[in-house]
Amino acid sequence: MAERLSGKSAFVTGAGGGIGRGIAEVLAANGASVTIAEINDETGRSTADELCLTGYEAQYYHVDIRSEDDIKAGIVAHMERFGALDILVNNAGQNQHFDASQMTVDEWEKSMSLNLRGAWLCCKHALPIMAKQNAGVIISIASVHATMTANNFFPYNVAKSGILGLTRSIALDWGHHNIRAVAVSPGWVRTQPAIDFLEAADDPAAEEQRVKDLHPVKRIGEPRDIGALVAFLASDEAGYITGTEIVIDGGISARYAG
Ligand SMILES: NC(=O)c1ccc[n+]([C@@H]2O[C@H](COP(=O)([O-])OP(=O)(O)OC[C@H]3O[C@@H](n4cnc5c(N)ncnc54)[C@H](O)[C@@H]3O)[C@@H](O)[C@H]2O)c1
Known part of the structure; x- marks a missing residue:
């Protein structure tokens, strides 16, 4: 399956770390050329450099998905380098925890611009290109919190x-x-926010075991688990899958909490 995405190119937001990096690595390993569209210059550049050193085609471009100008420029740079935009992965985002009665309008707008508006803006600038090509796949990273949630996940779950x-x-x-x-x-996916959460517990090892035990597969997901799914969804083999959500959670949401 090494050449599943050969000849295709992908623009992945937030690909300097965490899930985004895992996605970029697996897409590249499947033959895609990748733009690492990332706000953090250091991690964005090092991710692109490491992919290139492995023999893959990748470039870094500074993109803050809260800025339409950054997104426009990033997509122009992608087209200049790769000549087509086959796959857009809207990945950048961040958990937030606010009290709905205390949160300010400014905090709401900041959360929405990162967790929802940025994905729309990337679509806005990718869609005309994909329409001209008469081909394209847009994969957006949501969360199990899109359809269920826990206390204190507002307004992340809304976005x-x-x-x-x-x-x-x-x-x-x-x-x-x-x-x-x-x-x-x-x-659950083992990225810095999840690690920070586990490490904040009184007994991090016990907390990690508790979380693992909630999963039928008895483990926490890794960024490459998400990358493997995204690579499949981006491929022609997934040509009949659209307009839907695929949950990838080690089975944790199969359990009825009542
Ligand atoms: N880790 C999990 O357990 C988990 C679970 C469900 C959904 N998600 C979702 O997956 C996505 C990635 O999460 P993660 O856990 O890998 O987070 P992370 O914090 O490990 O990585 C996020 C990456 O996005 C970049 N980024 C942040 N703001 C940006 C911006 N404005 N513009 C461009 N890049 C920006 C960061 O620099 C970082 O490289 C998010 O949308 C998150 O909501 C994560």
């Missing part, structure tokens, strides 16, 4: 629910241009 709506609309409105849109909803 992630919005990603599912965005995905459905794009699938419906752009399908006749041979563009597919799919949302991927991970559960």
